[in-house]
Amino acid sequence: TANKVKNGPTSGSTASQDIHIARETAELFQSNIFKLQIDELLEQVKLKESHVLKVEKFLHKLYDMIQQVPEWEEKTITEVESFFKGKIVAVPFVDPKPTPASTHYKFNYKKPDVSLIGSFALKTGIYQPKGSSIDVLLTMPETLFEKKDFLNFRALHKRSVYLAYLTHHLSIALKNEKLDGYLSVEYTYFNDDPLLPILKISCDKAPTSQANEEYNFYKTKFSINLIIGFPHKMFDAKKLLPNKNCIRVVQDENTKELPATPLYNFAVLSSTTYEVYLKYLYKTKKQTVSFKEATNLGRLWLQQRGFSSSSGHSKMTGGFGTFEFVTLMAALLNGGGINGNKILLHGFSSYQLFKGVIKYLATMDLCTDGYLQFYSEPEEDSTTRVSKYIEEGFQIPTLFDMSTKVNILTKMSIASYQALKLYAKHTLAMLNNVVQDQFANIFLTNISRVDNLKFDLCYDLHLPLGNSTHTDSLLASAFGPLERIKFITIENFLVNKLLNVVKIALGERITLAEVELVDSKSSFPINKRKVHSTSGENHFNFDYIKLKLLVNPEESEKLVTKGPAHSEEASPEATFFKNFWGPKSSLRRFKDGSITHCCIWTTSSSEPIISNVLDFVLKKHISEKLIIQNPITKQFQDILPLPNLPASTNTSVLNLNSYFNLKKSFDNLYKIMFKMNLPLSIKSILPVGSAFRYTSLCQPVPFAYSNPDFFQELILEFESSQRWPDEITSLEKAKTAFLLKMQEQLQAENGNQYKSFFTRDESIPYNLEIVTLNILTPEGYGFRIRVLTERDEVLYLRAISNARNEIKPELEKTFLKFTAKYLASIRHTRTIENISHSYHFYSPVVRLFKKWLDTHLLFGHLPEELVELIAMKPFVDCSPYNIPGSVENGFLKILKFISQWNWKEDPLILDLVKPEDKLEDSLETSIGGSDLDSKTMKKLSEKLTLAQYKGIQTNFNNLRNSDPNGIHLQFFVASKNDPSGLLYSSDIPLAIATRLTALAKVATNLLHTHGINEQTIGLLFTPGLKDYDFVVHLKTPVPLKTSSGILGSSEFRNIANDQAPTAFPSDLAALSEKMDPTFQLMKYLNMKYKNSLIFSSHRYIGVCGGNKGNKNVITGLIKPLFKKSHKFKVNLDCNMKPIDKENVILNKEAIFQEISAFGHELVVDFETN
Amino acid sequence: SLATGIDCMKNGFLVIPFKLSPNVYHYTFVKKHQTKLDSESNGLFVVNLPLLTNVDILKKVLSQICSKFDTIAHVEKLLYNDEFGLDEIDLSSLTSDLLKDTNNTNESRFTPRNTSVLKFVDESSLNNCFNALRKYSQLTSSSSKKNKNVDDELIQWEFENPSIATFINFYKPIDIEYLKNDVYEHLKIFEQRELEEE
Known part of the structure; x- marks a missing residue:
């Protein structure tokens, strides 16, 4: 490289190389951290040796019992039926059940070959809180079969009888051995496949002190699956290829070829290969250092995303479990590239193996354009054959074993494959994130636990059978014989149909659709032939269907x-x-x-277009009787205050026109102001009001001046000058002099259109001389201008250095306030405005969050910027979930985040950048990667670098060193805009911070225990007034709802429209008549009692103040320190009464009198708790 | 209910109760102000004045108490009564190098929150008032012995009730002529001072 430098590379390539090296170092660092975390995690999930010994004891006993099952003689179907007649055990025949008329083959039972398979055999199992299963394979002897038995369910029926016979004798043996007191058996479908009934043995009673309990393995939480396999190579594998038909049905048109039966073929063929894969994986394990660890990482990763080996044809997170993960990993250890080059090496660490598999899943197409082939058995020539990626897709997920002819991914549907690929892509991006620690997001967070967090929209689909008794008449399309042999079950058929319809209908509006059959069963008692599905309101094996969608916000509301x-x-x-x-x-x-x-389609403020589309197409294509329910989306959207604007009920939540109108009005004013002739020319007028970044709780509505956000703030800077007074009062006066000049000109030149006036501003404590110029535009909006000079900062800093020590902290706070208000506000507004165009749901979500905060009387205590940054978290740092695509999803994620945020130990560090254009962009890793192009360079430079990130973390650590419990500062929220992390949170009372956390916890617990429904959402938005020490109820003489620009409840909508102001009063002093007096009362109460009490009230009386917007409350919390008596001192600063000659206590009664006197015309009621 | 029998705190502060409503009382604590400053001489150090107290209210209440005990006292002014903490920090003097030289900021006066100094015109006024207050403070203990109704003896405190207009006035525009004048006057003085400094 030294040589290279000498040869004079361009500065660009040096920089790119630097980044390259930096990334590699960071990645190495990351992988080391990962290693430690992995070791710790795997230690925690290790199986207990005592548990293994306990269950092995029973396994030996089980082996003996199986050996003692008497052999049988060949039986006809009629003889089989008569054998089981009157016995408890039923034969678990798969559909269609064999009939004596057409069943000419014989059934029998001969001793099976017994062996352990699966993770227990491989010793790669981990401890599962809900228990795990041990797979025992019983291979039926070859003599029971004929070569043609793979056709028309024959082998499967033979197996069902074999299983029933075994079950019959095992249950007798259990009884004889007196094990039936705690052991029970039931039929279950292996991996939810109704073609694969197995026998499950579980232990469901804890040991009592009685005898014969040595085989009780209750505490181990294991269960045992007896899987009946067919002999290896029993059938001609070529005839069972996925594209072959093996179920012959009679057809009307003889010309038509019968469809392929891939699910059936797989069920038969895979039953012959269990031991092949055990050997294959065992061999790989022996060769691979970190095989076991990598297996368990894969297992955890899949589990947290809900994936398993269960059939993916009726369950979207099925078809890919640990077995498939490990088999893929084994294949990649033997090749996997286009030329058969090895993707993974046997010496790789568990992290490298895991990442390699994830990367392969994320980046290689195994469905549409290609597939992976591998060899599970060495061929005759005994050389290991390499796995190879073939660029030719079968349009079904394919991982094809050339040795056995099994497609390992047969159980995956296209939909489940797409879901898996999406998660793999997300995870790869997380693995490539060298800045933030993503370990918990990858392995520890169960993202499939709450649907409303994982998905944007969830619908319940009910299919009531009504009077009809035939399921077919319910469906818009028939489930005929050809569909049956292809899909095997009506549920698979229905799910497939549903997904196809949804995908065609919604197209680009969604990125993922998942279907869940709620309450679908796969186990049934041994006296039943199959799962009985008549329990619900239909004849399906489910109660209702859940349709879950990930929304593409860019397209979702297109008309x-x-x-x-x-x-x-x-x-x-x-x-x-x-x-x-x-x-x-x-x-x-x-x-x-x-x-x-x-x-x-038409948009609506209440519901997304997707709801309308679904209602239409599902009724048309699935069933007219279908009932589609999703009450929560509408309820959440309806909580947002509706602006009093034309057609607002038909305006999508994503529509920002009301904000754009305000911005246009600003643009007009801006032009006028820049033309002004002033002693110093204007350098810039920068917007800092929340409407400029689309986050104001109420949408901007013309002339709605009761809205506290009506006057949108602007920061004005003049060209630099040395002449600004060097003392703060005079400086403010000088600024006012400039504003007076501007006002004069505006009045003279545009006085017929623009109105303006001055008010005092109290946003910076102790600076009582700030005056702002308020301008009312002809379009009906208001702007408030404050002046920033290069002298301000100097003076605030000077004040700190001049002050005596006791008041330095106060002055530091004042300086922070100034910085936040005049400097950071500009960056904040620009950043949020800029990135929120890419996070479409951010605006409605942050507004709903603000409404929630104001409902709970917290909003007045929290700076808007802080609220907006916290609300940004689920968008810019969405892992392991997706970027929110609905109002409810974003909102619930905010609550979840706050409820889990341990702010004592964790800073919130936000990377305020747009999402990656395409996920793929972030996929390439630097190791052996090509040159970084300019686009990537730019992206890297915009994002937080590792150094910046570490710097912020250091700031946090320093802060916590001096304030370990977060008494003084709770929320450390940092970004590139504010690496200090304390700009917006330095002045929040501890009680308010803890209350925010507590409320979020209560909310998430409520939703967790009672579900998300009308009642719980209602409770979510009900303030808990009982938690305060006292509550003062207030009523204003003038209602402020309509003049805040908010549309009332539906019945009065037209009236509200009429009453809305359409002009400003000619006398500007009259503006104040429609402004909120309770805010001023509250402000002064807080100033007076700030040492001993915390007052809270609704900031948006038009939103939270009842139907008319004329109600408010002021709640009081007595600070814990003032709930007990104190030694009398002059600097105690509270209204006190003596209890003896030395001690005093807070004089609550007198304070209540004072509050009543203070708010005398507003107070209607006073409650103490 | 009324805290009886405590007329004086251990550290010398008289306890002065006022009736607010039946069974609700406010307690103000007073002591003679010790100071070397002329501007604060003849002062009473007052802790915990009721809400929105101003010098006129105090004059009225104190004259009631004095007359109860046949004396007279003349209040001059109420110092440092900064109920809402607005003047706790004087940014102007802290940011001005000019002011710093003439008036050392480290020496600038302040009293803790919820305290103030009530200045009387002369020493005898102070003494008269203080003696009256001492007798008034003893009412709670002495009268209870005589089994008299203390409530009748105590002064009823009347709060100043701000009206809604008071609150919404905060939103009202500043009179432009006033503002212009204020800015003009202030800057004129500031410039003069700067010139003098040069």
């Missing part, structure tokens, strides 16, 4: 669903479109002159 272009002769696409959409489809001419088939 038009575009179809193919119109042509003279209807194209097949056009015909399909018309048929699919029926009466919704219409022809439209677009601006560019094209005529296109399309559907037009």
Whole structure:
């Protein structure tokens, strides 16, 4: 490299190389940290040796009992039926059950070959809180089969009888051995596949002191699966390839070929290969140093995302469990690249193995354009064959074993594959994040626990059977014989159909759709033939269906669903479109002159367009009787205050026009101001008001001047000058002199359109001389201008250095306030405005969060910027979830974050950047990577670097060293804009911070225990007034709702519209009549009693002040220190009464009198708790 | 209910109760102000004045108490009564190098929150008032012995009730002529001072 430098590389490439090295170092560091975390985690989940010994004891006993099952003689189906007649055990025949008329083959039972398989055999199991299962394989002897038994369920039926016979004798043996007191057996479908009934033995009673309990393995939480396998190579594997048909059904049209039966073929073929894979994985384990650790990382990763080996055809997180993960890993250890190059090496660490598999899943297409082939058995020539990626897709997820002809991924549906790939991509991005520690997000957070956090929108679909007794008549399309052999179950068929319809209908509006069959069963008693599904309101094996969506906010609220272009002769696409959409489809001419088939939807403030689309297409294509429920989205959206603007009920929550109108009004004013002729010319006028960043609780509405956010703040700077007074009062007076000049000119030149006036400003403590210029625009908006000079900062700093020590902290706070208000506010507004265009739901989510805070009387205590930064967390730092795509999702994630934020130990460090353009961009790693292009360079430079991140962490550590319990500062919230982390949170009372945490905890617990429904959401937005020491109820003489620009409840909407102000009063002093007096009362109470009491009230009386906006409360909390008596001192600073000659206590009664006197015309009631 | 029998705190502060409403009382604590400053001489150090107290209210209440004990006292002014903490910190003097030289900021006066100094016109006024207050403070203990109704003896405190107009006045525009004048006057003085300094 030294040579290179000499040769004079461009400065660009040096920088890129630096970043390269920095990244590598960071990654190495990261992987070392990971190693420690992995070791600790794996230690925690280790299986207990005593548990293993305990269950092994029973396994030996079980082996003996199986050996003692008497062999049988060949039986016809009729003989089998008569054998089981009157016995407890039923034969778990798969559908369709064999009939004596067409069943000419024989059934039998001969001793099986017994062996352990699965993770218990491989010794890669981990402790699972809910218990795990041990797989015992019983291979039926070859003599029980004929070569053609793979056809038409024959082998499966033989197995069902074999299993029933075994079950019959085992249950007798359990009874004889007196084990049936604590052991029980039931049928269950292996991996939820109804073609694979197995016997499950579980131990469901804890040992009592009685005898014969030596086999009681209750405490180990294990259960045992008896899986009946077929002999290896029993059937011709080529005939069971995924594209072959093995179920012959009679067809009407003989010309048509029978469809392939991949699910059936897999069920038969995979039953012959259990031991093959055990050997394959065992061999790989022996060769691979960190095999076991990597396996368990994969297992944990999958579990936290809800993935398992269960069938993915009716469950979106199925078809890929630990077995599939490990098999893929084994294949990648033997190749996997396009040329068969090795993706993983046997010496890799567990971190490298895990990351390698995740990267492969994230970046290689195993469905549409390619697949991976591998060899589980060495071929005849005994050389190991390499795995190879083949660029030719089968349109189904494929990991093909050339040795056994099994497609390991058969249990995956396309939908479940897409879900898996999405999670892999997210995880790879997390693994590549060298700045923030993502370990917990990858392995410790169970993201599938709460649907409303994992998904943006959730719908419950009910299919009531009604009077009909036939499920087919319920569905819009038939489940005929051909569908049956392809999908095996009506549930698989329905899920497939549903997903297809949803995908076609919603298209780009969503990024992922998942379906869950709620209450679907896979176990049944041994006296039943199959799972009985008549329990619900339908005849399906589920109660209802959950449809869960990830929304693409960029497209989700588009008004038009575009179809193919119109042509003279209807194209097949056009015909399909018309048929699919029926009466919704219409022809439209677009601006560019094209005529296109399309559907037009209408937006609503209450519900997303997706809800409308689903309601229409699911009724049309699934069932007219289908009931679609999603009450929570509407309820959450309706909590947002609706602006009193034309058509606001038909305006999407994503629509920001009300904000754009305000910005236009500002632009006009800006032009006028820049033309002014002033002694110093204007350098800049920068917006800092919350409406400029789309975060104001109420949307801007013209003339709605009761809204506390009506006057949107601007910071004005003049060209630099040495002449600003060197003393703060005079400086403020000089600023006012400039504002007076501006006002004069505005009045003279634009006085017919613009009105203006001055008010005092109290935002900086102890600076009582700040005056702002308020301007009312002809469009109906208000702007408030404050002046910033280069002298301000100097003077505030000078005040700190001149002050005596006792008041230095106060002055430091004052300086922070100044910095926040005049300097950081500009960066904050610019950043939030800029990135929120990429986080579409940020605006409604932060507004809902503000409403929640104001409902609970907290908003007045928290600077808006702090609230907005906390609300930004789920967007810019969404891992392990997705960026919120609905109001409820974003809001619930904020609550979850706050409820779990241990602010004593954890800083909140935000990387305020837009999301990666495409996830793929972040996928390439620097190791062996190509040159970084300029775009990547730019992105790297915008994001927080490791050094910056560490710097912020150091700031936090220093802060906590001096304030370990967070008594003085709780919320450390830092970003590039504020590495100090304390700009917006230095002045929050401890009680308020802890109350915020407590309220979020209560809220999440409530939702967790009682679910998210109308009642719980209602409770979420009900203030807990009982928690305060006293509550003062206030009523203002003038209602402020309509003049705050908020639309009332539906019945009065038209009236509200009429009453809304449409102009400013001609006498500007009259403006104050419609402003909130309770805010001033509250402000002065807090000033007077700030040492002993904390007062809270609603800041937005138009939003939280009842139907008319004329109610408020002031609640009081007595600080803990003042709940007990004190020695009398002159500097005690509280209203006190003596209790003896030395001690005093807070004089509550007198304070209540004072408050009543102070608020005398406003107070209507006084409660003490 | 009334805290009886405590007329004086151990550290010498008289306990002065006022009736607010039945069974609710406010307690103010007073002591003679010790100072070397002329500007604060003849003062009474007062702790915990009721809400929105001003010098006129105090004059009225104190004259009631004095007359109860046949004496007279003349109040001059109420110093450092900064109930809302608005003047706790004087940013102007802290930021001005000019002011610093003439008036050392480290010496600038302050009293703790919730305390003030009530200045009388002369020493005899102070003494008269203080003696009256001492007798008044003893009412709670002495009268209880005589089994008289103390409530009748205590002064009823009348709060100043701000009206809604008071609160919404904060939103009212500043009179422009006033503002112009204020700015003009202030800057004129400031410039003069700067010139003098040069």
